[in-house]
Amino acid sequence: MxxxxxxxxxxxxxxxxxxxxxxxxxxxxxxxxxxxxxxxxxxxxxxxxxxxxxxxxxxxxxxxxxxxxxxxxxxxxxxxxxxxxxxxxxxxxxxxxAPLADLRKWQQELAERNRLSEMKRGPALVAGLDVSYDGDDGVVAYVLFDYATREMVWSHITRQPVLFPYITSYLSYRELPLHLSVLATAMQASRIADLLMIDGSGILHPRRSGIASMLSALTGLPTIGVTKKHLCGSYLASDLSADRFCDLHVEEKAGPTKLGAAILPTRKTKRPIFVSPGGLVSCDQAEALVSHFMVGKRLPTPIAAADRLSRQSITTG
DNA sequence: GCGACAG
DNA sequence: ATCTTGTCGC
CATH class of the missing domain: 1.10.10.10 (Winged helix-like DNA-binding domain superfamily/Winged helix DNA-binding domain)
Known part of the structure; x- marks a missing residue:
């Protein structure tokens, strides 16, 4: 620029x-x-x-x-x-x-090859990922949970310089390198999850290619994206509830298409969270899997844990 | 003036 | 995301 x-x-x-x-x-x-x-x-x-x-x-x-x-x-x-x-x-x-045009094209290509097939078997292990920042460094935490018991099994942190700026709808190019690094380590340690939950969007994205989608396309793992803020897709605020998800739709040539869903994380808040499949899971499965880890906090346990861990690694030094 | 778009 | 004191409420 x-x-x-x-x-x-x-x-x-x-x-x-x-x-x-x-x-x-x-x-x-x-x-x-x-x-x-x-x-x-x-x-x-x-x-x-x-x-x-x-x-x-x-x-x-x-x-x-x-x-x-x-x-x-x-x-x-x-x-x-x-x-x-x-x-x-x-x-x-x-x-x-026009570098941004090239980056968009790459996102679109990954989105086209992306599949939202149902997971055939329920996950035994689910990992949450989140990034915090310390100056020019990004710190990503990977926290592995046992799905059935909801207990933490393993965790790892990776720190490395972040080169790409934050530009709306290009978050992947900023945080994907961190996610890939920590996943490589988890892989070496034989601690790879059956499902990843990421702090960011899945297909609920202008090009159907949020960070969770790209991560699924690049790793072949099922992923779900969860955000605290609205990025795209329309819904009726009056449909928001703590009891069930309300659908987010986007207008496409074929008609309105559901890309994700919103839910109030607790009964006491008016601020919803937004859930969308990244890849290799269906919308319905994504909602059910996130629900399983909603325990009164704003975010599902794996992401909440990753958020806390990446932050404390910065505070602690 | 209003609305507002992940982290 | 991050910068940041006191303050309101369960």
């Missing part, structure tokens, strides 16, 4: 969304904004030449938006009522590849 910002000439501006679009996805505009405000991109000489889609200047890393206005005006850009006339000053001819 730095190279794109550097392309904006003196006397011109570009929008956050345009820069994101030139990288392959305008949904990455929030990330561009973050980098320009807090990240290293803020130090670029052309950082002030990026404005909002409506022409408003937007925030500036100095904390004072008038700094941004002064810099633009010193370059001949007219600012009226805090806005720039984009028709006159917008620069659009960005050069360069």
């Amino acid at each position: 730095r190279d794109r910002i550097a392309q904006i000439p003196v006397g011109k501006v570009a929008t956050y969304g345009q820069i994101a679009a030139s990288l392959g996805d305008r949904l990455a505009s929030r990330w561009i904004g973050e980098q320009l405000l807090h990240g290293p991109a803020a130090q670029q000489p052309a950082a002030h030449r990026v404005v909002r889609a409506g022409g408003e200047l937007g925030l500036f890393h100095t904390g004072d938006p008038t700094d941004k206005q002064r810099l633009l005006e010193s370059e001949g850009v007219v600012v009226v009522d805090g806005k720039v006339n984009l028709a006159e000053y917008e620069f659009c001819e960005f050069a360069g590849t």
Whole structure:
């Protein structure tokens, strides 16, 4: 993205969304904004030449938006009522590849080869995975549980640098390397689960390719994705209940398609969690398997345990 | 102004 | 995800 910002000439501006679009996805505009405000991109000489889609200047890393206005005006850009006339000053001819488009394509390919077949046998061992962050490092915890007794059997933690930023719907590229590392270790220790529960989406994703889906496609293991926030799919808030799942649908050519389900984790909250199959399990199975591990906490036991373990490894050092 | 999109 | 003090409620 730095190279794109550097392309904006003196006397011109570009929008956050345009820069994101030139990288392959305008949904990455929030990330561009973050980098320009807090990240290293803020130090670029052309950082002030990026404005909002409506022409408003937007925030500036100095904390004072008038700094941004002064810099633009010193370059001949007219600012009226805090806005720039984009028709006159917008620069659009960005050069360069669109990496995000390639990453989307890869997700789509994995999604197409993904199967939601029923698990034929119930899992004997279920593992939860979750990631915490410590500066530039990511710490992933893998916690293995006995399905029947719900008791923890084994756990392992892996720490490694995280290279990819968090961009909505591209979470996989940030966290998948961590998951694959810890799974490799579990494999060597002969502690691989029959089913993985991941803190992230499964097919309940814009391209049906959340992190749980990609992990299933890459490992051949059944996976379920569980999130605390809504990513996509529609449901009726009035259907939310602590007693049963309510379906999340997405509009497709063939008609409304169920991609996942939501449930209130306890009777006392109004904030649901969202469950979707990653691969090699059905929606119904995913719901039943998650239910089995719902014991009054916000997340099912394996993920809750992985969350706690990865966090405490950071606090403890 | 409102709505808002995993971690 | 992470930054963070006191505070409300079971």
